[in-house]
Amino acid sequence: xxxxxxxxxxxxxxxxxxxxxxxxxxxxxxxxxxxxxxxxxxxxxxxxxxxxxxxxxxxxxxxxxxxxxxxxxxxxxxxxxxxx
Numbered sequence: 001x002x003x004x005x006x007x008x009x010x011x012x013x014x015x016x017x018x019x020x021x022x023x024x025x026x027x028x029x030x031x032x033x034x035x036x037x038x039x040x041x042x043x044x045x046x047x048x049x050x051x052x053x054x055x056x057x058x059x060x061x062x063x064x065x066x067x068x069x070x071x072x073x074x075x076x077x078x079x080x081x082x083x084x
Contacts, residue, residue: 003037010074015059021067028071029078036079043083055081 010029017025041047057077059070 032075
């Protein structure tokens, strides 16, 4: 099954990541979300297409968190929202 997912915008409120490091967050998010979607079946309401206009997520930020860890947390939160 091919899955085409388009995320139009991600808003990072109160998360301080240098602009030069955002690519690391993006790569980790894409990798983790791809892995989760490939390992699980989409819910029936999305198997023939669909649109989710907004999907709030929660990330547990700690002092030493990396952009990659933030990307993985966002991907996992997005995945949980998609599966509802």
